[in-house]
Amino acid sequence: MRIVVLAKQVPDTKNVTGEVMKPDGTLNRAALAAIFNPEDLNALEMALELKDRYGAEVIVITMGPPRAAEILRDALCRGADRVILLSDRRFAGADTLATSYTVAQAITTHLMPFDLVVCGRQAIDGDTAQVPPQVAEKLGIPQVTYVVEALELKDGRLRLRRDLGRREEVVEAELPLLITVPRTANRPRWPNARRLLKYRHARCGFELEAEARRQRRDVSELLAELQRRGLYIETWGAAEIKADLERIGLGGSPTKVKKVDSVVLKGRSLRFFSPDDAGIKELVGELIEERTFG
Amino acid sequence: MAEHGEVWIFAELDDGQVAGVALELLGKGRELARTLGVPLAAVLLGHRVRSLADHLFAHGADIVYAADHECLAEYTTLPYARVLTNLIRERRPEIVLYGATPMGRDLAPRVASALKTGLTADCTDLQIGSYESGGRVYQNKLLQIRPAWGGNIIATIVSPDHLPEMATVREGVMRAPEPVNGRNGSYIEVPVAAEPGDARVRILERRTHPRRVDLRSAAIIVAGGYGMGSKENFGLIHELAGVLGAAVGASRAAVDAGFIHADHQVGQTGTTVRPKLYIACGISGAVQHRAGMEESGKILAINIDPEAPIFGVAHYGIVGDVREVIPRLIKALRGKL
Secondary structure: OEEEEEEOEEEOOOOOOOOOEOOOOOEOHHHOOEEEOHHHHHHHHHHHHHHHHHOOEEEEEEEOOHHHHHHHHHHHHHOOOEEEEEOOHHHOOOOHHHHHHHHHHHHHHHOOOOOEEEEEOOOOOOOOOOHHHHHHHHHOOOEEOOEEEEEEEEOOEEEEEEEOOOEEEEEEEEOOEEEEEOHHHOOOOOOOHHHHHHHOOOEEHHHHHHHHHHHOOOHHHHHHHHHHOOOEEEEEOOOOOOOOHHHOOHHHOOOEEEEEEEOOOOOOOOEEEOOOHHHHHHHHHHHHHOOOOO | OOOOOOEEEEOOEEOOEEOHHHHHHHHHHHHHHHHHOOOEEEEEEEOOOHHHHHHHHHOOOOEEEEEEOHHHOOOOHHHHHHHHHHHHHHHOOOEEEEEOOHHHHHHHHHHHHHHOOOEEEEEOEEEEEEEEEOOEEEEEEEEEEEEEHHHOEEEEEEOOOOOOEEEEEOOOOOOOOOOOOOOOOEEEEOOOOOOHHHHHEEEEEEEEOOOOOOOOOOOEEEEEOHHHOOHHHHHHHHHHHHHHOOEEEEOHHHHHOOOOOHHHEEOOOOEOOOOOEEEEEOOOOOHHHHOOOOOOOEEEEEEOOOOOHHHHOOOEEEEOOHHHHHHHHHHHHHHHO
């Protein structure tokens, strides 16, 4: 079975600390750490669990700038068999439609036939949850979102449990299939120590030159060695995936950002009351006078 | 030919009834349709849905497009996406809105991809306005306003060159209009045929849990955060809520710490609320939480840390230990209410 996991490197928006907030209340983006999108780790875990149970080749793809190779090294250390970096200046500025086209194009040009695509439910920078269903549509396969458990794989059909908040479903879906996984599905495994020692040396196409210089070696010789040892992070641009240039990046994106406003705390007429009985009595009296209690 | 196409809302069903979010969309959709001078239509997919159309008319729909077929009896992605995509291709609406529910977020991107049009997720406001780019001015575009970066920024998104303009809209943010009984509209049946490929995904079991709490319709919410310290201390939140006849809310940190079930979570990943009074106890006020409650009528914040961001959106503040302040508040209220 071939399982493709889609992953994204994101700014750590959940840990906005004092240094990240500028004095005017706006965000200093450069100060945010870049991390493996949390729910993509849940997706990778689900793929690895399926591999443990049924046997599979787990391939992780990410689209992003060269430094997104960081999460691919992490994926290798956690158990991925093969990782691919989609990176090209022309991919920049893509909205969810252009992103899904690019990712689907990479899959159809190089990774056919696959059985399963596993994605995190959503990424914490945009929280849109749109790319996975759009990839499924482009690949012409069904999707099952909010999958918290893979129950059984039998006769090319996967039985899955979905958690939709107030509703729970068990569905049976034919492969090939795309699923999305929320954080409640599982607890991602840690990088394996032995794999860590090996795969921290993995390098993507953009890192080859600097690495060759550091080792005082020839680039093509280094590349051959990395490939032989399974340490080369495949790096594909628009040409490698035969992308229609009209459909990638900013130009291929129907949605445009008109403007961005920072969220600044609203100044309100805040009145403090003392935490003792007298202060609280005064507050309650005021709330009753204002008919706030109805 | 009219200058603009119609404004559509996807009429999501919940247990065979029109979901609350669909009525909220009709409220906003009415505004947008009036500005553009076009009819407002609801798209209703399901099985034996004729009787639900009156409810949509009463809430402002001028037209109901109904796709009534056995294969649509329960929501599954493939037939719903196909029927809706075909209908949009045929009728060419200007705008299509969906609730940002698990169903809307499953369906809308699939449809947007098939139509190769834009889609903006989880909008908190929608307006009609202009957009300028490369010396060209686009008039009467849908301005799709949404938080991003974990709620730290608010982005305004447009799809200048693609129709329809599509967005999912966060639940609980728009106001449902008052129904006008007897209000009528045109009911247009949409032909539907099942396809063998639909059976690639089949629902084997479906269970619905009763909602543990209805935060959206509560007049008063007492919410506790991580600052409550323990599940036992969180009992004070329940007690205060009991005295006030209020619903119990919580921050994500309190939910993650196991103080209370996730159904009670207020904020960007939980429920968006705007009660008359919101009492935030031991909640520091992360931007994700504030995004879900700052439109409340009055906000009372109780926190030990005078620098907590929650005070930035509060009307009343008490700096103190929740374990001491809440019992005093309960005592004072028992004497008055």
